[in-house]
Amino acid sequence: MPNSLTQQIQSFYDASSGLWEQIWGEHMHHGYYGPTGTIRKDRRQAQIDLIDECLGWAKVTQASTILDCGCGIGGSALTLATRFNAKVNGITLSPVQAQRATERARAANLAGDAPPCAHFQVADALHTPFPDESFDFIWSMESGEHMPDKVQFLQECYRLLKPGGKLLMVTWCHRPTDSLAGPLTAAERQQLAWIYRVYGLPYVISLPEYADIAQTAGFQAVQTADWSQAVAPFWDEVIASALDIEALIGILRAGVGTFQGALALGAMRQGFANSLIRFGLLQGVR
Numbered sequence: 001m002p003n004s005l006t007q008q009i010q011s012f013y014d015a016s017s018g019l020w021e022q023i024w025g026e027h028m029h030h031g032y033y034g035p036t037g038t039i040r041k042d043r044r045q046a047q048i049d050l051i052d053e054c055l056g057w058a059k060v061t062q063a064s065t066i067l068d069c070g071c072g073i074g075g076s077a078l079t080l081a082t083r084f085n086a087k088v089n090g091i092t093l094s095p096v097q098a099q100r101a102t103e104r105a106r107a108a109n110l111a112g113d114a115p116p117c118a119h120f121q122v123a124d125a126l127h128t129p130f131p132d133e134s135f136d137f138i139w140s141m142e143s144g145e146h147m148p149d150k151v152q153f154l155q156e157c158y159r160l161l162k163p164g165g166k167l168l169m170v171t172w173c174h175r176p177t178d179s180l181a182g183p184l185t186a187a188e189r190q191q192l193a194w195i196y197r198v199y200g201l202p203y204v205i206s207l208p209e210y211a212d213i214a215q216t217a218g219f220q221a222v223q224t225a226d227w228s229q230a231v232a233p234f235w236d237e238v239i240a241s242a243l244d245i246e247a248l249i250g251i252l253r254a255g256v257g258t259f260q261g262a263l264a265l266g267a268m269r270q271g272f273a274n275s276l277i278r279f280g281l282l283q284g285v286r
């Protein structure tokens with residue numbers, strides 16, 4: 001019996017993915033606007049650039065077996081399959097996304113058994129169906145924030161990687177609490193609670209906490225980076241496009257979860273502006 005968080009995430013993406021694809025395209029992640037977020041560009045290009053910049057930061061230049069953990073409708077997976085002539089497995093909690101990603105792989109001629117190819121299924125990243133040491137690269141783009149147990153998530157990634165394989169995780173974090181700013185304030189907790197509720201997030205943690213978890217899980221050469229500034233303009237773009245009449249109708253049609261998600265866009269923009277929400281990258285090698 002799926003738990004309520006799993007159901008909430010599944011329903012959110014089942015209901016909203018079609019609209020997202022229609023309005024924003026295949027990538028369900030932030031865009032990259034230069035290191036300080038000052039370069040103006042088309043929002044879809046910014047999303048593609050984020051993939052390239054992340055791969056560049058992690059120095060991933062080749063991979064033959066890839067897991068896209070939290071794959072959406074396959075935007076990254078199809079890109080990675082083609083880029084690296086790789087076999088990619090994508091997992092998501094949303095049957096609608098898995099189905100759509102599979103259709104898109106077929107349309108792109110990437111649904112065969114030989115690389116480049118991409119296959120998608122519904123599976124939980126905390127208990128995946130894959131044997132130990134199945135992949136040489138794990139890509140997790142904006143899914144870690146959904147994981148109810150961050151330790152188990154990183155342990156599972158470690159288990160799935162071949163020795164020498166690399167994890168690249170890009171995820172929403174809150175600000176570090178070991179600095180002068182100290183622990184999260186009541187107001188910050190309240191702002192986060194609203195975002196958690198609307199987007200199906202159990203909680204987020206800080207980037208230093210992720211680094212500690214990764215090291216404890218066994219990852220070597222763990223590195224992190226905070227790209228909050230680089231992606232912050234994305235929320236202005238999303239808000240602007242959500243005000244389009246076609247998008248507004250779609251949001252209303254998609255139901256209450258998507259409507260609340262649209263209402264929370266301002267909270268996300270505010271979270272980036274006051275540095276509460278951080279856009280974190282982590283890489284580590286098994």
Ligand SMILES: C[S@@+](CC[C@H](N)C(=O)[O-])C[C@H]1O[C@@H](n2cnc3c(N)ncnc32)[C@H](O)[C@@H]1O
Pocket residue numbers: 009013026027028029069070071072073074075076091092093094097123124125126140141142143146147
């Ligand atoms: C914001 S979307 C990102 C999609 C994709 N990575 C992209 O960049 O287009 C978050 C994704 O994480 C997936 N997800 C969340 N929790 C998951 C879990 N426990 N196991 C597998 N996938 C999960 C969702 O189903 C969704 O596909």
